[in-house]
Amino acid sequence: MVKTKLYRCRDCSVKKDGSAIFQYVDGNNISITKNSPQLCYDCYVKKYGKDK
Numbered sequence: 001m002v003k004t005k006l007y008r009c010r011d012c013s014v015k016k017d018g019s020a021i022f023q024y025v026d027g028n029n030i031s032i033t034k035n036s037p038q039l040c041y042d043c044y045v046k047k048y049g050k051d052k
């Protein structure tokens with residue numbers, strides 16, 4: 001049995017595997033990425049208004 005690590009969306013608390021969790025990425029400032037919340041796709045689009 002394969003264990004998949006699940007992440008919880010910070011907004012809606014749904015649990016998804018890593019491939020379905022997104023974090024805002026700023027190529028110029030890694031610290032922003034580290035502090036950004038983990039969000040499911042729907043919440044990510046809602047929060048940032050665009051696809052990754």
Ligand SMILES: [Zn+2]
Pocket residue numbers: 009010011012013014039040041042043044
């Ligand atoms: Zn969500």
